[in-house]
Amino acid sequence: MHKVEGKAPLRDRLPGSTKLAYSLGTAVDMWGLWLYPSVAFAVFNMYLGVAPWLVGLAITVIRIWDAIIDPIMGWLSDNLRSRFGRRRPFILVAGILSGLCLPILFMVSPSWANHNFLGVSVVFWYMILSTMIYYPMVSAFTVPYYSLGTEMSPDYEERTSIMSYRCMSQKVSELGNFYALKFTNLAWFLIPGTAEKDMLKGMQVYTAMLGIVMAVIGIIIFFRVKERYYEAVVVKVTKKISIMSGLGETLRCKPFRQIVIMGGAFTLGTSMVGSLGYYATVFYVAGGDKIVGDNWQFWMGVAFMIGGLIGVPMHAALAHRIGKREAAVIACIIGICGYGGSWFLYNPAIIWLQTVASALMGMAAASLWMLHSAIGADIMDYDELNTGIRREGSFTACGSYILKLGNSLGYYFSGLILTWAGFTWNLKVQAPETIFWIRFSLATLPIVGLIIAMIFVMRVQLTKARSEEIRRSLEARRGTV
Numbered sequence: 001m002h003k004v005e006g007k008a009p010l011r012d013r014l015p016g017s018t019k020l021a022y023s024l025g026t027a028v029d030m031w032g033l034w035l036y037p038s039v040a041f042a043v044f045n046m047y048l049g050v051a052p053w054l055v056g057l058a059i060t061v062i063r064i065w066d067a068i069i070d071p072i073m074g075w076l077s078d079n080l081r082s083r084f085g086r087r088r089p090f091i092l093v094a095g096i097l098s099g100l101c102l103p104i105l106f107m108v109s110p111s112w113a114n115h116n117f118l119g120v121s122v123v124f125w126y127m128i129l130s131t132m133i134y135y136p137m138v139s140a141f142t143v144p145y146y147s148l149g150t151e152m153s154p155d156y157e158e159r160t161s162i163m164s165y166r167c168m169s170q171k172v173s174e175l176g177n178f179y180a181l182k183f184t185n186l187a188w189f190l191i192p193g194t195a196e197k198d199m200l201k202g203m204q205v206y207t208a209m210l211g212i213v214m215a216v217i218g219i220i221i222f223f224r225v226k227e228r229y230y231e232a233v234v235v236k237v238t239k240k241i242s243i244m245s246g247l248g249e250t251l252r253c254k255p256f257r258q259i260v261i262m263g264g265a266f267t268l269g270t271s272m273v274g275s276l277g278y279y280a281t282v283f284y285v286a287g288g289d290k291i292v293g294d295n296w297q298f299w300m301g302v303a304f305m306i307g308g309l310i311g312v313p314m315h316a317a318l319a320h321r322i323g324k325r326e327a328a329v330i331a332c333i334i335g336i337c338g339y340g341g342s343w344f345l346y347n348p349a350i351i352w353l354q355t356v357a358s359a360l361m362g363m364a365a366a367s368l369w370m371l372h373s374a375i376g377a378d379i380m381d382y383d384e385l386n387t388g389i390r391r392e393g394s395f396t397a398c399g400s401y402i403l404k405l406g407n408s409l410g411y412y413f414s415g416l417i418l419t420w421a422g423f424t425w426n427l428k429v430q431a432p433e434t435i436f437w438i439r440f441s442l443a444t445l446p447i448v449g450l451i452i453a454m455i456f457v458m459r460v461q462l463t464k465a466r467s468e469e470i471r472r473s474l475e476a477r478r479g480t481v
Contacts, residue, residue, distance in 0.1 A: 012155035019162055021224035022152065023169035024217045025091070025145045030173040031210045032098045032138035033066070036105055036131065037411055038177045039203065041275045041418075043106070046290065047199045048113040050121050052423060056415020058127040063408025066135045067400065073136075073143040074397025085227040087144040087151075094140035095218015101137060102211035105130050106203040141218065143400065147392035150377040151228050154480075156467045157320060160374040164316040167370035171308035171362065178301020180206055181294040197291075249387060250398045255379045255460050260399050262328075262456040263372050264406040269449020270339075270365070271410025273442045276417065277342070277358075280442055284435050285348050288428035296351065300358040307359035308366030315367035319374070323464065328371045328457045332450045335364030339450075343443040368453070375460060378467045385470050417441050 037059050044050045044058075073090070080086040107130070112122040152162050184202030191198055250256060281300065282293030311331070318327040338360025345357040376395065384390055421437035423430060462470075 012153050013158055014153055014162065016165075018152075018225060019165040020169075021220055022149065022162070023165040025095075025141075025221050026166055026170035027173035027176070027210075027217055028095055028098060028138070028214045029142050029145070030170060031176055031207075031214060032102065033135075033142065034174075035177045035180060035207070035210070036062075037274070037407075039180050040127075041414075042181055042278065042294075043199055043203060044123060044127065048108075048110060048121075048123050049426065050113065050123050052418040053415040054120060054124045055127075056412045056418075058124055058131075059415075060408040060412035061128055062131040062135065063404045063411070065132050066139060067402075067404040067408070069136045069139045070143055070397040070400040070404070071394075072397075073139045074147070074394050074400075077144040077147060078391055078394055084222075087148040087227055088222050088225070090140050090144040091148070092218050092222040094137055094144075095221070096215040098134070098137040098141055099211040099214030099216075099218065101134055102214065103204050103207040104134060106200055106207060108200065110200060143397050145221070146373075146400075147396045148225065148227065149373065150380050150392050150396075151390070152225070153228065154381070154471055154475075156378065156464050156471070159377040160316050160319050160324065160370070163370045163373040163377075164312045166373070167312045167366045168309055170369075171305045171312070171366055174308075175301050175305045176210060178304065179298050182298035185291055185294055250383075250391065250394045253379065253383050253386075255382055255462055256376075256395060256399070258456050258459045259372060259375055259379060260402050262453045262460075263369075263399070264402050265449040265452035265456070266332075266335075266365075266368060266446075267403050267449075268406035268410050269446040269452075270335075270361075271407045272413045272417070272445045273339075274410065275414045276438050276442045279418065279423070279438050280342075280346050280435075281354060283430045284439060285346050285351055285354055287348065288430070296354070299352075299355055303355035303358040304362030304365075307362030307364075310359075311363030311367040312370050314363075315371060319371060324371050324375050325457050325460055325463075328368060328375075329454050331364050331367035331371065332454045332457075334360055335368070335450045336447050338364060339446040340443055343439060346439065346442075364450075371457075375457075375462065378462045378470075379460075381467065381470050381474060382462060385474055 040059055041052065041055055044055045045052050077086055077090055080089065082089055084092075108123055108126050112126065115122045117125055149162060149166060150159075153159055180203065181199075183206045184197055184199045186202070188205075189198045189202040190196070277300070278293070278297055281296055282288065282290055286293040286296060311334070315327045315331055318330060338357050341360065342354070342357040345353045347353045376399065380390070380392055380395055383395070417437065421434045423434055423438075
């Protein structure tokens with residue numbers, strides 16, 4: 001049999017060093033965006049005594065503000081024309097700024113916890129103000145950064161490889177978030193004559209260290225990663241992309257709506273219990289001992305990272321064999337086992353068992369986001385075929401807006417769940433019914449989101465054959481990149 005001319009497999013591989021350099025940027029995302037909510041309840045509720053529903057509300061307001069900024073950054077990035085491209089200038093400047101300014105999020109005085117403004121703690125208002133100043137800096141990095149990832153190769157399989165590098169790197173950098181509270185337990189931050197620690201000072205030092213690394217990463221990506229589509233496609237389009245029409249056109253893309261619902265369901269379901277796992281560790285597994293709980297939180301992070309490091313290459317191989325959508329369904333099933341199994345694996349008698357649940361959660365999360373991004377890159381080709389425009393920034397920003405909205409609502413519900421369950425921040429031993437509802441919520445709510453995610457990812461019709469057909473049509477129309 002003879003191969004049909006023009007139907008040979010399309011491959012466009014990138015050097016491993018390029019993919020590795022690009023993948024480092026996940027540290028800016030992890031530490032700039034996700035470190036804060038991962039420690040907010042421990043710092044502002046447990047340490048400073050701000051009501052949990054106020055902490056949850058602050059994170060919700062922060063995320064909504066961040067989500068409003070993202071479309072603006074996507075629009076600016078899509079329309080920028082410079083000799084350095086349209087993504088890299090943002091990555092360089094915003095990477096440095098967001099790194100150097102990271103410590104401002106924790107530049108609060110403990111004495112402010114005793115003062116109110118408009119009926120609520122001054123600390124709450126500092127949370128709002130500091131993050132509204134800081135988060136646009138991170139958004140100016142993350143939106144162009146994730147947009148750049150979808151432009152690095154037109155190859156269906158190579159896109160999965162790029163995203164697997166990125167997700168593997170994300171798992172390593174995510175460990176920095178889990179280590180944060182353990183870092184504050186170091187002897188440097190213990191208050192003399194007491195068994196208490198100066199958590200704020202610990203966080204200020206820690207974020208200053210992470211911030212320097214973030215700034216260096218922005219510089220590395222600027223010099224090491226190129227924009228493939230810029231010269232061949234982007235500079236030929238002189239008409240500006242309207243921010244409102246761009247978002248409207250983006251939402252009219254059916255496969256994009258389906259993948260966003262998939263990601264949004266997973267985000268909302270898991271972020272609703274994102275902080276509850278920490279409370280379950282401290283007040284159920286560790287019996288209320290915060291230092292023991294903080295130390296185990298670090299090992300939970302190690303397990304989460306290892307699960308992700310195992311899951312990403314495993315699901316990348318599965319995606320190559322059975323397809324990206326089917327691999328995503330398997331990742332969801334693993335997540336259901338992890339969250340559902342937390343009811344049994346968070347066990348005070350065998351304290352290390354909780355790390356098994358964390359590993360399964362990490363495997364599911366890393367694999368799902370890797371596949372979500374790989375499918376998203378195929379969707380942008382689908383959109384170019386129909387509109388004639390490369391709008392990675394608009395897609396990244398719109399998807400980010402919806403995912404962050406789900407995330408912000410999830411953290412708000414976390415605070416409500418803690419308040420409704422009767423959590424009292426200054427009690428070492430919580431009421432049995434409080435512990436029950438924390439554990440029950442952790443074991444059930446994410447499962448609903450994962451089931452919805454499975455349903456909608458299977459509705460995306462961009463198979464490998466269809467994606468390669470779209471690529472051939474695009475290259476016949478405007479050439480290769």
